[in-house]
Amino acid sequence: MSSAPHKKALLKVIILGDSGVGKTSLMNQFVDQRFSNQHKVTIGADFIMKDMLVDGRLVTMQIWDTAGQERFQSLGVAFYRGADCCVLAYDVTNSTSFKNLDPWRDEFLIQASPRDPEHFPFVLLGNKVDLAQDRAVSRKKAEAWCQTKTKMPYFEVSAKEAVNIDLAFQTIARAALARESQDTQDFPDFPAQVLLDCGNAKSSSFCSCQ
């Protein structure tokens, strides 16, 4: 069941979405409150930690930023496992990035194979709302899509101008925390533990990254 009241929760969050929608920028804006045009392509997956207060409780967010190129998805399983919340990101000026949300979500559920996938928390972020004149996906359309996905929370954000970032991540943290405390045994069994070093096995918990 839920962890001890004073134990600081570690929440694992994955950001997915097409290349160039601004996943790294969203993360940087949230963690460091800055935006740069000069960041490099993400290869594999990167992560960043941030402590924050959620409803009076201190939690540590471990946010995994992934490569956007589709073919890297096959490596995803290594990074998705143990996630408490999945953030889907698209670019409001790029309709393809919106169309690809379904495949990203499906692929995540297949690869991470969480228990009770219907209720696994996702949050949708529509980035680059500062570029209003180039807008290609309307808020209405995005909201309609969210309605079909068990009312996925949706935020229109701008990593560049820090619009709605904190609010969005508060919601993400809350969703992750709810998931984490409701079911700490999300990923109970790994397919098999290839324990080569049997003599030294110290603990039975291989739950990711703790």
Next chain:
Amino acid sequence: MTEPSSAQPEASPSCCNVTANGSAHHEDEEKLPERKTEVKFADLEQPSCSNTPKKSSILRGFFSRSGRWKVFGDRKTDPGVMHTTGLILEERPSNLPQKSEEESARHRLLYEQMLEQAKKKDVKLEKERRKAHEDKKKAEEALAIISRTWNEEILPNWNSSFDTRKCRDLWWKGLPSKVRGKVWQLAIGNALNVSEELYNICCERAELRLNGIQETGETKEARYNREASVAQIQLDVSRTFPALGIFQEGGPYQHLLTKLLGAYACYRPDVGYVQSMSFIAAIFLLQMEPFPAFVAFSNLMNQPLQLAFFRLNKSQMTEYFVAFDLYFHQELPELHAHFDAMNLRPDIYIIDWVYTAFAKSLSLDVTCRVWDVFFRDGEEFLFKTALGILKMHEDLLLDMEFDVAVGFLRKLPADITGNELFRNIEVFMKTGGGAENGKGKKRFQQLHLEVHERLTSINGNKIDKSTIQEISEGLDGMKMSKSLSVFLADLLEGQ
């Protein structure tokens, strides 16, 4: 090179009362006024003093009316020392009450003290500057000798000299930038026989694609893939070495890099464009002309390690991860145990390092030095470099928690120097002349081969719990991280 020596002799005689000369500031105060050069400026706004340093411009701001000024020194003579020269107003402007004798004397004294301090600082700076200049000159001379050796001795007799002791020693110290492109081309070779004709055809096709001209008979899916990869290349080129600014919109190399990657995607549609290729292609373009850069890039991408990663062949990638894990355990057992206890799997940092061959993680200079030996020794050197980085920061890493350690490895300190890194890699160069050395240590290639044999022995079987058990038994006797073993199961499960 000759500029300091020619400037020096004329410097001292033409200097006025303030010089770098050690004796100058011991001169008596009374003597000074005689030697002062009194100048009147009718209009201080004139550009004649526009190139004087900050101090004078500040003064100019304060005293915009004419007054009596003295000029100390002559800036033109010794730019290295005389930069504190300024225009100093000796008396107050005529519309203000004059200073008392006492006040004037006090001001003069204060001024002399300030000047003296500035002089001392100048002399010190000048000494440092000369020393740095001499060091640089020495380094340049040494480099010129090394470049000559490469150009006149090694390159013309490549086949007979590239594997000599002398050449290997020189190579280890880093290739001079002037020969780097040539040596890389020779070391990588062209096993694929990529001809200029083929290259031109690929470039033409790439241009058509990049310009969005539709090819006939294309399926809808092919078109989607093509558009996706073209858009991906264009997006990534602008995110390649952003700090250099040359691959970005309007930069001189933007088109060259886009073209190379596009041409490669046409040449090898089975590989296509994969994120991180832009970093590798960019470095080749910085070292050689577009055609040889294409040849080098294509041949590098055809190496087993690169093929495994760029085609996302998970079982082959897994073999590399396991082999690296074993290698890491063999060479740095304490750090390996620490990482394993934290569940820090090697793939978390190795993926980034292998895909870009460190181009994203190390500075451009250091990356080139790593590539120098990588092209000579092959993929094994990339894993030695990885160990070198780990060894170099071992003490720090041993005190780090999971998240700090991952953050550190994913964003290495920017000040890692080539010499420092290579000192740390050198230790791993000694392991094994043959398959194993006296201490029973295995080379990376040996470990990789063993992992490959054991993993492929179960190849073709459906992976389930029992086969993973089998792998586990097959790998028995190999020390593998518990973290990695879980990952291994994950990776193989998805096959």
